[in-house]
Amino acid sequence: MSDTDGKKPLGLGGGAPRSGQVKQSFSHGRTKSVVVETKRKRVVVPAKPGATGAATPGANPHLGDPSKRPAGISDAEMERRLAALKAAKAREAEDNAKRAEDEKLRGEDRARRREEIEAKEREERARLEALRLKAEEEEAARKAEAEARIAAAAARKADVLGTSRRQPAAPASADKPLDRGDGPAPAPAPGEAAVPRTRNLAPALAPRKSERERDERATDRDRAKTKGDEGRRAGKLTLSDATSDEGGRQRSLAAMKRKQEKARQKALGLGQKSEKQVRDVQLPETIVVSELANRMAERAADVVKSLMKMGMMVTMNQAIDADTAELVIEEFGHKAVRVSDADVEQAIETVGNDRDEDMITRPPIVTIMGHVDHGKTSLLDAIRKANVVSGEAGGITQHIGAYQVTTENGAVISFLDTPGHAAFTSMRSRGAAVTDIVILVVAADDAVMPQTIEAIAHAKAAKVPLIVAINKMDKHGADPTKVRTDLLQHNIVVEAMSGDVQDVEVSAKTGMGLDNLLEAIALQAEILELKANPKRAAQGAVIEAKLDVGRGPVATVLVQNGTLRKGDIFVVGEQWGKVRALINDKGETVMEAGPSVPVEVLGLNGTPQAGDVLNVVETEAQAREIADYREKAAKDKRAAAGAATTLEQLMAKAKADKSVSELPVLVKADVQGSAEAIVQALEKVGNDEVRVRILHSGVGAITDTDVGLAEASGAPIIGFNVRANASARNSAHQKGVEIRYYSIIYDLVDDIKKAASGLLKAEVRETFIGYAQIKEVFKVTGVGMVAGCIVTEGVARRSAGVRLLRDNVVIHEGTLKTLKRYKDEVKEVQSGQECGMAFERYEDIRQGDVIEIFEREEVQRTLA
Template structure:
């Protein structure tokens, strides 16, 4: 919009066309005049007849079509808005009333608190005033008593001085003056102006000082200073000062007004390990880190909050801060997984865990396959995951059995060596056409060592030449007496090919499990054992775990051996994902941070920090043990250890040979080695190559492995290198026996033998400076050596035994003196020598003892 002269104008709505100037101000003092034109608003007049068109609401509408369209909802909208406005006003009125009531209540509360505080203050002031008045009264009485005593003293002195009766009378006239007789005449020196009146005036001035001027203030101050004395005299004990009462009153006032109140110090029980970080120490004491660092610096230790201090220093800091010390060991981290005995009402029956053992080619694998094929329900055939090493079978009677597949019995031995007993029943498979073989004996030894019941399954009963009775007879040689031979061990004749006797075998297992009454508590933190573990390329570390107690659930945090983790997923023996696993259920567990070892125990803990701390502690202990034990368990180390430890009286060994005859001969030779002090114990003897089982057994017992005309297979060699087990090979039986004799001889202590090499007789005793007493001797027999041991004999009685300090021939130090020659001898730390004494000279010799 512009004016006629070209100037820009501003339009303003409303009114008629009016114009005017507006002055605009800018920065730096610049201004500008602008012409402003104001226009009137356009008024629309409705056309005639428009009121008759439309609906009943058309009369209220204007000429604008949009207004006519919206006029139909105006009343409803206005009613709704009016109602909402009324509700809002009512709500605001209610809120205002509530606020007013709250404010009134708060005002009343403040007024009540103020009244209480004023009442307390008034009471305090009254108590102080009473105490002050009481103190002033006592002070006044004390002064009066002193003045009275002074008057009496002056009266007595006046009576004793007769020549000065006048002075005495005047003094007596001035003496009755009291502190309260503070009249203007006395203050002005009335009552006489002579020199004789001065003593009276001085006394009155001294006595009335507390009653006027500055003396009155001193009296009040003295009253405050003697308040405690006055109160203690009445009540017999020291009371709180006025300042302490005021501080208490101030704390009460702050508490009443909602202010902060100083808290009392809390004494805490601080758990203290061998070492602790400064910041962790402050956290456990609930103190500021800076205060702890300051205390350490005052002790002369310049440390930061991230440094570690020892337990003794930390104990001083804890005591300085007023807390109590609770010493804990580093190994206490495992206390969180200590076993708790379950009550009988919480125990529930669980399936038995069966391990099948036997010699190679005796049908162990075929028997497992036969059990699986006949007892796995339809649709599950072939669904067994072989590498899991464990599966469950349900018998016709409904009993659930858990079978472990442990090739080579490696896991079985490792579990026993680590204290994880998972097997409940051992099924010993023996071929009817082959009878008892070396690995059969090995399985028997394992079962006996584990202390679990055994069931003998005589397999291949369908083959030609099968002789079950020969199997039973051979088992007698290994102290296994079956029921057919009037023993207690169950024996079942089975055939893995035809399926004969499988039902009887499962029933025998179920019967044995029923006798054992196996129970566990499923409603607790899970505990289990690792059957086997591997590092899967796609899934990471995977462990096959047999749950022994409790229920393992997805998401549980656990620690297993030197590893820890969280259950990310679980798979059962059929390869299906499961959310939880109860007692005696084998599952594959994913979510470990590393690969554990077979036989490691799995325990569920509460927090990830606990699991990590326990795993780190076990790793440190294992590292220290490996560092202390060295790289291997060799014969030399075993001999050295036996010499240091006097309690060792056994030499354990493991023997493997090429044929049964050689093995028996070696065992018989080992039994003959030894005496009353030491003997050789054969842990296991067998036929065939040295396997991982032998290495595991040797590691568990700390024994070497002897191989006669046999070698260790590749897995056994690797296992021996990892576990530090020594394997020795022999081809001549006598060499093997000699080495074992030498190792056993190392258990015997060396024999010390004395050889007498000469005698000397003391002829004279001399005193030599810086040397002491020196014996002039004559070697009468043998030879005298300075390195030899000597005994001093007096009348054929030994009075000293020791070594020579010096041996001289004339003035020269010599190594030895022959018989018939004279020499000088001096004893080490002994000088009680006399002429005529005899010196016995001998040498000690250590002789190694050996077994014949």
């Protein structure tokens, strides 16, 4: 069987292939021939000029041949493309020139640094050479001195030996053994010097040893020099060169590359180790080990090792306290700077940094306040020439509306319309807190009412000027004088009564006095000199917040300072986000909003609380850190409030709650302000016996989670201007959870009151219907003690309750077991008739006792 198994060999296809064979080698001496094909490279020869047809007559010569253009390209388009190509080439030339200039500057910088490094190296080499020469001189001096001392000692020895030869030989002592030979000492060999026979010959051999050491040191220096100078090997490494011992070990190619790289870095000054930088490390109450290492710019492994030396077996993901972290910081040579968790809010720029030259005049923020049904929204409609009332359920405002109005003379005014119902107190207080001017709307036919007084209190608390708008002047019976007089009781003295508060008579229906009202607003704004800095980071107040199904959390923000732009990163209360879109009061998408401009902001990560302050920060990390800190602080505050309760207080509360009936409800509203107002209104419903407990309140549609919570608690779900989605509706139907929808807060509060009234215990009223006196007491077998009585007053009934009186003291209260007239059981006995009575489970009756007969009636109670 062939190698190809009858199949065609693989080829590249096309062209004119050239075939060949390649021989493959395998282990154990096996080989295999493989047929391969190669494809010639296609060579494109440019066409000679004039080879193609002549250009189209009348065509622009610099545009090229029209026949070679892509289909549909006109001369104008071709010119535009050529111009773009020319501009691109020009930009490329400029870039190349700039790059060359930068490269030249970098080269000069590198050369300058290289010269400085070389100068330093030369100085260092000269210093080392001077030190080496000095050391050699000192060494040579020491050697010369040692040689001189040795020579002097040898000379003294020789003199001593010569003197001893001239003296007669001393007799041998008994302690010193004699030589074996009695003859003279052997003569020295030819060429040898006579060496004296003495034991101390080492000093004579010392010069030879020092010469040997000097030769060895010279050899070592030559070897080291040879080893240091050996460079990259030349030519290929053959088998004979590798096995021979000549030349020693040679450097590899990788070693030579490393050496060249080190030399290059040293020339550029990159190899020098920089000095350790001492850092100021910000240290919170607790910090994670990895974060601590990051702030010190040290390796996390080194920090963990340092902690382990202290006896703390921690990982890089564990948190340590500030004291331990401070010890670690000092050990690494840095400085610890203690910071509080609250310092994260220092990233928010304060308003006090504004310069006078950056301040510009801003539009006034005007809040319309007053009693319900006094015509606040209708007045704003007349100013806006729009119809907002028709969009509000029941004709009452239940949200804070924010609008901008441009007057006929071009002045811009920002209006806030607040609800007037008693349940929306917090909304009115928020409106007064962010406003510059308050317009107090009072109906001329109704005068000052409770919410009017409350609006005056809010305006005084916020220290903002008032303008009184006396509305409904077109109605019959309008009495503006009564309004002005009633306002005197609340320290509001209008200009018509020689005061300093402006008052304007208007009619929202006919449009009377609206120009005067706008003029009064402009005058008041001019007196206030309202200014803001549009160039700083934006700051604003959240007027309203809601959870939109399609857009997510949406906050209505009134910008108070700076300019809020699309893409800004901000923090608002416990939430943060990035501005995804800005929508003005007309529903138009804008790119930025300046001071006093109300806009809807999209891009929050959660629904903020109405009244929160929005601040723009630089980075997402700062926004997230501030929001996390605020959330943690709020959680700790709630936990601290719960922890402050003592065990005795908890037990007393539990005992008190046993007698209190609760109506649990779950509230979902369209906006945060409405949810807040509903919760506050429902918390006021109830008394000492029954109360309403809010399980959960939020904004947005009713979901399966809400249904599950309501089912677990047996609570109804209250939807205010929201609806349940399809899944939640099916789930509520299956689980038997009641969902009630409302659009007017009056109806909601009234229904909850009725439901809470059903939990009240019915009031029991007693009605006395008769008295009977015991004349005789009998004992009847099977019945017990039976009293023979006479009904002295009213009537005695079998179903009524009875009390036994002895000397006008109640000694028993219960029910009758039997009521007989003669031998027959009867339902009732009239006054003046005799009867027999027996008590249920009571037989201590005596002659002369009085029986009091009464009936109980239950009366259903309601909450006020």
